[in-house]
Amino acid sequence: MSGIDPIETFRQEAQELLETLEQTLLDLEQRPDDKDLVARAFRALHTLKGSGAMFGFTAVAEFLHDFETAFDRVRKGEAEASKPLVSAALKAQDHVADLVAGGDDPARGQEILANLRAAVSGAAPSGATPCQSAASTPAGAPASETRGWTVRFALPADALVLGTNPLLLLDELRGLAPAKVRAAMAAVPSLEAIEPSASYITWEVTLDGPVALEAIEDVFLFIRDDMDLAIEPLSPVVPETEEKAPAPETAASESAPTPAAKKPEKQTAANERAATSLRVSAERLDELMDRVGELVIAQARLNELAAQSREPALGAVAEEIARLTASLRDTTMSTRMVPIGSLFGRFRRLVHDLSRDLSKPIDFVTVGEETELDKTVIEQLADPLVHLIRNSVDHGVEPAERRCASGKSPTGTIRLSASYRGAEVAIAVTDDGAGLDAVRLRAKAEEQGLIAPSTPMADSDIYPMIFQPGFSTAKEVTSLSGRGVGMDVVKRTIDGLRGSIDIDTQLGRGTTVTLRLPLTLAIIDGLLVRVGDERYTIPLAAVEECVELSATGGVETRGRNFMNIRDALVPFLRLRELFSVPGEPEPFQKVVVVASGSTRVGLVVDQIIGNNQTVIKQLSRLHSGVKTFSGATILGDGTVALILDVMHLVGFGQSLEERRRQDRMGRAA
Amino acid sequence: MSKTILVVDDSASVRQMVSLTLAQAGYRTIEACDGADALSKAGANRLDAVITDLNMPNMDGLTFIKRYRASPASAGVPIVFLSTESDGGIKAEAKAAGATGWMVKPFRPEQLLSVVRKVAGE
Numbered sequence: 001m002s003g004i005d006p007i008e009t010f011r012q013e014a015q016e017l018l019e020t021l022e023q024t025l026l027d028l029e030q031r032p033d034d035k036d037l038v039a040r041a042f043r044a045l046h047t048l049k050g051s052g053a054m055f056g057f058t059a060v061a062e063f064l065h066d067f068e069t070a071f072d073r074v075r076k077g078e079a080e081a082s083k084p085l086v087s088a089a090l091k092a093q094d095h096v097a098d099l100v101a102g103g104d105d106p107a108r109g110q111e112i113l114a115n116l117r118a119a120v121s122g123a124a125p126s127g128a129t130p131c132q133s134a135a136s137t138p139a140g141a142p143a144s145e146t147r148g149w150t151v152r153f154a155l156p157a158d159a160l161v162l163g164t165n166p167l168l169l170l171d172e173l174r175g176l177a178p179a180k181v182r183a184a185m186a187a188v189p190s191l192e193a194i195e196p197s198a199s200y201i202t203w204e205v206t207l208d209g210p211v212a213l214e215a216i217e218d219v220f221l222f223i224r225d226d227m228d229l230a231i232e233p234l235s236p237v238v239p240e241t242e243e244k245a246p247a248p249e250t251a252a253s254e255s256a257p258t259p260a261a262k263k264p265e266k267q268t269a270a271n272e273r274a275a276t277s278l279r280v281s282a283e284r285l286d287e288l289m290d291r292v293g294e295l296v297i298a299q300a301r302l303n304e305l306a307a308q309s310r311e312p313a314l315g316a317v318a319e320e321i322a323r324l325t326a327s328l329r330d331t332t333m334s335t336r337m338v339p340i341g342s343l344f345g346r347f348r349r350l351v352h353d354l355s356r357d358l359s360k361p362i363d364f365v366t367v368g369e370e371t372e373l374d375k376t377v378i379e380q381l382a383d384p385l386v387h388l389i390r391n392s393v394d395h396g397v398e399p400a401e402r403r404c405a406s407g408k409s410p411t412g413t414i415r416l417s418a419s420y421r422g423a424e425v426a427i428a429v430t431d432d433g434a435g436l437d438a439v440r441l442r443a444k445a446e447e448q449g450l451i452a453p454s455t456p457m458a459d460s461d462i463y464p465m466i467f468q469p470g471f472s473t474a475k476e477v478t479s480l481s482g483r484g485v486g487m488d489v490v491k492r493t494i495d496g497l498r499g500s501i502d503i504d505t506q507l508g509r510g511t512t513v514t515l516r517l518p519l520t521l522a523i524i525d526g527l528l529v530r531v532g533d534e535r536y537t538i539p540l541a542a543v544e545e546c547v548e549l550s551a552t553g554g555v556e557t558r559g560r561n562f563m564n565i566r567d568a569l570v571p572f573l574r575l576r577e578l579f580s581v582p583g584e585p586e587p588f589q590k591v592v593v594v595a596s597g598s599t600r601v602g603l604v605v606d607q608i609i610g611n612n613q614t615v616i617k618q619l620s621r622l623h624s625g626v627k628t629f630s631g632a633t634i635l636g637d638g639t640v641a642l643i644l645d646v647m648h649l650v651g652f653g654q655s656l657e658e659r660r661r662q663d664r665m666g667r668a669a
Numbered sequence: 670m671s672k673t674i675l676v677v678d679d680s681a682s683v684r685q686m687v688s689l690t691l692a693q694a695g696y697r698t699i700e701a702c703d704g705a706d707a708l709s710k711a712g713a714n715r716l717d718a719v720i721t722d723l724n725m726p727n728m729d730g731l732t733f734i735k736r737y738r739a740s741p742a743s744a745g746v747p748i749v750f751l752s753t754e755s756d757g758g759i760k761a762e763a764k765a766a767g768a769t770g771w772m773v774k775p776f777r778p779e780q781l782l783s784v785v786r787k788v789a790g791e
Contacts, residue, residue, distance in 0.1 A: 007682075172787060
C-alpha cells in the first residue's frame with residue numbers, strides 16, 4: 001500500500017481541475033451563452049470541493065462552496081456569464097490554487113467572494129451554509145437509554161433487489177445488544193404466488209440491553225423512509241424519545257437549500273473522455289530514458305562484436321536486439337512526449353490579462369495543440385513563449401485607434417501555432433501588428449554600439465538584433481516589456497534546446513517569430529565521420545547528402561571555398577583545418593552537405609563511417625563554452641565521439657575564413 | 670473469498686482513498702472513472718457492492734444506477750452513492766433510480782467502512 005500518497009494525487013488533480021476551470025472560464029468569456037461550458041465549470045468546482053474536503057483542505061472546500069453557490073446562479077440562468085463575472089471567477093480560481101498550494105489569506109478570499117457575488121448581480125444568497133455541517137449532530141435528541149427495545153420491521157417489496165440484505169440488518173442489530181429474532185411469516189403467500197426476489201417477512205427483534213435509539217435508527221438509515229418500522233422500549237421510559245430524530249446524514253443533506261438539479265449528461269470536451277492512463281513521475285521516465293540510452297550503447301557494442309566474430313547465429317541475435325532496442329527507444333521516447341496544448345492553455349490567460357491591462361482588444365488563436373514534444377523541451381519553452389507573446393501584445397499589436405487609422409480591425413490577433421517539420425517542431429507566434437522597423441532597429445543598434453555605423457547589412461540580418469541582451473526600442477519602459485531583458489532569454493533558451501529562431505516581418509502588417517526545435521533531446525540519429533584519428537557525429541537530421549570532393553572540385557573565391565554540386569555553388573569547410581589536425585589530408589576526401597538555417601554548407605571529412613544511433617551525453621560544465629560541439633557520445637568500442645553542432649560550427653568556420661581573408665587582404669595591401 | 674466492490678468516481682484522489690481504505694479492510698476493488706466506464710466494468714465482473722459518485726462526466730451517477738439496475742446481474746447488489754450536502758433532494762431521486770444507501774462527502778475512512786459493512790457485510 002506504500003508509494004501512493006493520496007494527498008499528492010489530490011494536489012495534481014486539483015491542478016488539472018483548476019486548469020480545466022480556467023480554460024472553461026476563458027471559453028465562457030467568448031461564448032457566454034454556452035450551457036455546456038457553464039456545466040463544465042460547475043462540475044470542476046464541484047469535484048474539487050468534494051475531494052478537497054475529503055483530504056482535509058477545509059479552507060479550499062469552504063471557499064469553493066461559496067464560489068459554487070455564486071456560480072450556481074449562472075447555471076440556473078439567473079445571472080449572466082458577463083466579463084466582470086469571468087474576471088472575478090478567474091481571480092477566485094487563482095485564490096483556490098493558492099489555497100491548494102498551502103497559502104491562506106481569508107481576507108482576500110472574502111474580498112474575492114464579495115466581488116464574485118456582486119458580479120452575479122448583487123442578490124446572491126449570502127450566509128451560505130459552511131461546508132462542514134455534515135459533522136454536526138442533531139440537537140434535541142438526548143441519548144435515551146432503556147433496558148431494551150422491541151424492533152419490528154418489514155422491508156419494502158423491492159428492497160432485496162435493490163441491495164438491502166435483511167440478514168446484514170439483523171447482524172447489525174445483534175451487534176448492538178443480545179437479541180432475539182422472530183420472523184412473522186403471515187404475509188408470505190402460497191408457493192405458486194411467491195415472487196422469489198420479494199421480501200414478505202416481518203421481523204421482530206428484541207434487544208436486551210441499554211441501546212441508544214439513534215443507534216437502532218442508524219441501522220435502518222438507508223431504508224427507513226420506505227419501510228414499516230416500529231421501535232418500542234421494553235419498559236416505559238421518557239415518551240419523547242419516540243419522536244423521530246433525523247439521522248445525522250439525513251439532516252446534513254437536507255439542510256442545504258439548493259433544489260435538486262439534474263446534471264447534464266452530455267459532455268462536449270472530448271479530452272475529458274480520459275483514455276486509460278497512468279500517472280508516472282517524471283523522474284522515473286528520465287531514469288528509463290537513461291537506461292534505454294545505455295542499452296543503445298551496449299547494443300552498438302554487441303553489433304560490433306557480432307560483425308567481427310562472423311558467427312551467423314550471433315549476427316542474427318544482434319540484429320534482433322538492434323531492432324528491439326530501436327523500438328524500445330521509440331516507445332520510451334513517445335512516453336515523454338506531451339502535447340503542446342498543455343502549454344498553450346496558460347497563454348490564453350496571459351493574453352487575456354495583458355489585453356485588459358493595456359486596453360488593447362486582442363483575439364488569441366491557437367493552432368496545432370496536439371503537436372507533441374519532449375516534456376523537457378515543453379517545460380523550457382514556457383518562458384521564451386511568454387516573452388514572445390508579451391512582446392507581441394506590447395510592441396506588436398498597436399492601440400485600437402492606431403489600428404483603425406491604418407485601416408485594420410480594431411481587435412488585434414495573436415496566433416500561436418505548432419506543427420511538425422521533419423524531425424523538428426515549428427512553433428510560431430504571429431501578430432498582425434506594426435511589424436519590425438528595420439531602420440529604427442538599425443539606428444538603435446548603432447546607438448547601443450552593437451553594429452558599426454557603416455557595416456552594410458541586409459534587413460533580415462538586422463531583425464535578429466532584438467534578441468541581443470539589453471536591446472530595446474521601446475520609447476518608454478512599460479510594466480510588461482521594454483527593459484530589454486526577455487528577448488535574449490528567448491534566444492538563449494532556444495539555443496540551449498538546439499533550436500533556431502526565424503523572424504518574418506512586414507512593416508505595418510505584422511511579425512511572425514518561428515522557433516524550430518528538435519523533437520527530442522536525449523537520442524539522435526547521427527552520421528559518424530572520421531577526421532584524422534578522431535571520430536565525430538553529425539546529426540542526421542541536418543545531413544542532406546554525401547559527395548566526394550574531387551581533386552579539382554574545389555573552387556576558391558575570395559578566400560572562400562566553393563564546390564559545384566549539380567550546378568549549384570556550395571561553400572565548404574575543411575574540418576581538418578578547422579580542428580587543426582596535423583598531417584596531409586587523405587587522398588579521397590568526402591563532403592557531407594549539411595543544411596544550416598536556410599543555406600547549405602559542405603563539411604570535408606576523411607571518411608564517412610555510417611549511421612549510428614547516438615545517445616547524447618552533455619559535455620562537462622568546464623566545456624560549456626564550447627559551442628561547436630553540442631555533446632558527446634560513446635561509441636560501440638568504448639571511445640568517445642564529439643557531436644558537431646552544425647549551426648555553430650558553420651558560423652565558427654565562416655568567421656575563421658573571414659579573418660583569414662582580411663589577413664590576406666592586409667598582406668596584399 | 671473477499672468481496673468485490675466497484676468504486677466509481679471521476680476524481681482520482683477520491684477513488685484512490687476509497688480503494689485504499691477498502692483494500693486495507695480486505696475488500697477487492699475495481700475502479701471506474703465515470704458511469705460509462707462503470708457500466709462496462711459492472712458487466713464484466715461479479716460485484717458485491719458499488720460505490721458511486723453522482724456528478725461525473727460522460728455518464729452521471731444517476732444514469733449509471735438506472736442502467737445498471739436494468740440488468741439482472743444487479744439484483745441484490747447494494748449501491749451506495751456519494752453526495753455533497755448541496756445535492757439536496759437528489760437523494761430521493763437516486764433512491765428511486767435504485768440506490769441502496771448513500772454517504773455524505775466529506776467522509777472519513779471509518780465512516781466509509783461502516784457504510785460498506787452495513788450494506789455488503791464483512
